[in-house]
Amino acid sequence: MDKNPHPPIEDDSSSSSSGTSRRGFLTQVAVAGAGLTLTPLLTGAKEILPGAPPGPAQTSTVTLTVNGQKHTLNMDERTSLLDALRENLAMPGTKKGCDHGQCGACTVLVNGRRINSCLTFAVMHQGDEITTIEGLAKGDELHPMQAAFLKHDAFQCGYCTPGQICSAVGLINEGHARTDADIHELMSGNICRCGAYQNIVAAIKEVKNV
Amino acid sequence: MEPFKFIRANDPRGAISSMAGSGAKIIAGGTNLVDLMKLNIEKPTQLIDINGLKMQTIETLPNGTVRIGALVKNSDLAYHPSIMKNFPVLSEALLSGASAQLRNMATVGGNLLQRTRCPYFYDTAAPCNKRVPGSGCSAIDGYNRNNAVLGTSKYCIATHPSDMCVAMAALGAVIHVQGPAGSREIPFGDFHLMPAQTPQYETTLKHGELITSVDIPPMPYATRSHYLKVRDRASYEFALASAAVILNINGGRIKDARVALGGVGTKPWRATLAEKVLTGAVNSEQTYRTAAEAALSEAKPYKHNAFKIELAKRTLVHALKTVGGMS
Numbered sequence: 001m002d003k004n005p006h007p008p009i010e011d012d013s014s015s016s017s018s019g020t021s022r023r024g025f026l027t028q029v030a031v032a033g034a035g036l037t038l039t040p041l042l043t044g045a046k047e048i049l050p051g052a053p054p055g056p057a058q059t060s061t062v063t064l065t066v067n068g069q070k071h072t073l074n075m076d077e078r079t080s081l082l083d084a085l086r087e088n089l090a091m092p093g094t095k096k097g098c099d100h101g102q103c104g105a106c107t108v109l110v111n112g113r114r115i116n117s118c119l120t121f122a123v124m125h126q127g128d129e130i131t132t133i134e135g136l137a138k139g140d141e142l143h144p145m146q147a148a149f150l151k152h153d154a155f156q157c158g159y160c161t162p163g164q165i166c167s168a169v170g171l172i173n174e175g176h177a178r179t180d181a182d183i184h185e186l187m188s189g190n191i192c193r194c195g196a197y198q199n200i201v202a203a204i205k206e207v208k209n210v
Numbered sequence: 211m212e213p214f215k216f217i218r219a220n221d222p223r224g225a226i227s228s229m230a231g232s233g234a235k236i237i238a239g240g241t242n243l244v245d246l247m248k249l250n251i252e253k254p255t256q257l258i259d260i261n262g263l264k265m266q267t268i269e270t271l272p273n274g275t276v277r278i279g280a281l282v283k284n285s286d287l288a289y290h291p292s293i294m295k296n297f298p299v300l301s302e303a304l305l306s307g308a309s310a311q312l313r314n315m316a317t318v319g320g321n322l323l324q325r326t327r328c329p330y331f332y333d334t335a336a337p338c339n340k341r342v343p344g345s346g347c348s349a350i351d352g353y354n355r356n357n358a359v360l361g362t363s364k365y366c367i368a369t370h371p372s373d374m375c376v377a378m379a380a381l382g383a384v385i386h387v388q389g390p391a392g393s394r395e396i397p398f399g400d401f402h403l404m405p406a407q408t409p410q411y412e413t414t415l416k417h418g419e420l421i422t423s424v425d426i427p428p429m430p431y432a433t434r435s436h437y438l439k440v441r442d443r444a445s446y447e448f449a450l451a452s453a454a455v456i457l458n459i460n461g462g463r464i465k466d467a468r469v470a471l472g473g474v475g476t477k478p479w480r481a482t483l484a485e486k487v488l489t490g491a492v493n494s495e496q497t498y499r500t501a502a503e504a505a506l507s508e509a510k511p512y513k514h515n516a517f518k519i520e521l522a523k524r525t526l527v528h529a530l531k532t533v534g535g536m537s
Contacts, residue, residue, distance in 0.1 A: 057213045100248065
């Protein structure tokens with residue numbers, strides 16, 4: 001441990017709950033609530049509620065290029081790219097599933113590469129080319145992946161489909177899928193609760209083999 | 211999520227000076243940090259976006275060292291031709307982690323700093339010494355099936371989640387950092403900390419220091435290497451146990467061996483005890499089994515994770531058989 005530049009919080013010999021533990025604090029709250037004492041409550045509060053209260057929301061002006069069109073927006077800096085698309089730009093094609101990067105419903109293409117739009121802030125994408133499901137078709141002509149999803153019935157409820165299609169387009173761009181097993185592996189970031197996986201793979205294979 | 215001040219850094223020096231405040235955090239890929247901010251586990255008051263910095267290249271230096279910029283995406287590193295050819299263990303480890311989308315976002319520097327997925331670290335209603343120092347460890351007497359068996363303390367038994375780091379530990383990578391006091395190099399084994407009594411400190415990176423690149427020193431025999439990951443589902447899941455193995459075999463004997471384990475340790479676990487058994491020994495399954503016993507000899511099981519000790523041994527033997535040509 002001699003390489004640790006950080007000072008230890010307590011001796012290893014002492015118990016892990018020295019100082020004011022959470023449980024201890026809760027006990028003190030209960031005691032204070034009963035009107036016996038207030039001082040320990042305030043002391044305890046300092047220890048489990050570190051840091052200053054949050055400051056006001058910060059806003060920023062950012063220019064996003066979405067499906068070839070530039071949009072200049074003033075937004076709360078906490079806005080995820082997903083929320084910027086859906087709420088600020090009123091483009092609800094990109095879906096919010098888990099909002100934690102686990103389901104893939106929010107997949108969009110940034111500079112041609114698929115990413116989870118829920119795990120990035122919109123202010124980080126000034127100058128990037130963002131493509132959403134709304135930007136894949138050319139007018140009335142569907143993108144080949146959209147057409148293949150229709151042909152192979154690669155969805156049931158359709159909620160995960162925009163993410164599946166954007167992810168599949170990204171997979172083709174990347175060019176690493178050789179076998180069915182590769183497609184399974186490289187599409188594992190997109191969950192389909194209806195279980196349309198076999199048809200999704202069939203759709204991707206059709207586009208890949210053209 | 212609490213508000214923060216967003217700052218776009220234009221050069222490393224700017225990023226480093228912006229970090230002077232205590233609530234400042236660097237953001238690169240964001241795949242771990244944004245998630246933790248949404249859960250109010252990370253609450254930076256300043257967020258410094260370093261994606262504009264020139265740290266996206268992978269270059270081979272004249273002495274054969276591969277220098278990887280801190281902002282190289284996990285997918286770009288995994289599919290880089292020289293990494294695939296010369297260090298397959300690193301490519302395989304990267305491709306076994308997360309999903310294609312996340313690998314397109316996550317950076318090498320961020321991967322070094324990713325936080326544990328211990329459920330109690332994520333549950334803000336539960337005590338966790340890593341999240342709230344001194345509050346206690348809920349995992350030790352709680353549900354600890356996914357927790358560590360190596361390097362634990364009575365304060366924390368959380369596993370280190372990275373696959374990339376396990377391969378880098380085996381490869382003996384060197385981390386380059388730049389800070390207010392200048393630049394320094396950190397050998398991989400000295401970068402991550404075991405929890406001991408301060409699980410809130412996970413690395414020897416000092417406040418205000420920026421990871422700029424990672425060096426992989428030349429190792430010609432690393433062309434013969436492998437990363438094996440065992441998990442609850444076939445893809446997109448953290449390891450229950452994993453093994454990074456590099457063997458230099460000559461005339462039926464193991465001349466050099468590098469072994470590291472994932473999913474079982476509180477840090478990327480270089481298994482030096484296994485390396486000692488392997489080095490100089492006959493290349494045989496018996497040697498592999500002895501090495502696996504040595505690798506886990508100091509393991510300490512908890513209520514739900516004792517199975518990991520046997521699983522890690524079998525994972526390591528399997529990986530050794532693959533690299534050693536015994537499978």
